[in-house]
Amino acid sequence: MKKSLALKKNLTFVLFFICSLTYFNVFAQNSRQVSVSDFNGIGVSSGINLHLKQGNTESLVIKGDEEVIKDVVVEKNDRGISIKYKEGVNWSRIFKGKIIDVYVTFKSLNSLAASGGADVYIDGQLRTDRFSLAASGGADIKLNLTCKDIKIAVSGGADIELKGSAENMTVSASGGADLDAFDFKVDYAQVNCSGGADVDIYVNKGLTASASGGADITYKGNAALKKTSNSKSGDITHAN
Structure with a gap:
């Protein structure tokens, strides 16, 4: 009986040790600045x-599995930076648990483009004057921002979720993309929506809109609506 009890204790310890190693292997992250x-x-x-x-500073830190972060490339082009995997690297391995997180601190930002299944989040609120936002290829963007003018292009099954406000907004949506901007209040908006895209917006003063190809535009607010297309395959609806 004593031997059996000791064996159980030893087995419990071994299992605990193995689980601990597994835990640290899964959750341990390396970083590269x-x-x-x-x-x-x-x-x-x-x-x-x-x-x-x-x-008030500018920085970029890459976190993730050591085998993966070495293949992440950061390139500077004029006043922009691009973050991606090296050419020829099969980035689909991220779906095997090797996720890459990149943390960027910036002083000012005028444009953001996400593609290829990238996800974008913001800590706090982005404040700028003019902003260009693009999402494609299944990318997801969630932003809280305040600006004067914003231009949005969303396509290829991408999703954009916005909170905040602007004076003027221009939207081009296509290819089954979604724009969720009921919590992003603007004064004036121009929206062109096609190819099964869905756009939800909040406009206070004036809205010029076109919907075709099974697309839907739903707007809140007291904006005066001007339709620029008579397509029966698209819907423009006011919501309370």
């Missing part, structure tokens, strides 16, 4: 998770 400066645009792709924060 990349020097960046003097940029106001960001492009991200390859299924990377991008975490944004506006501040």
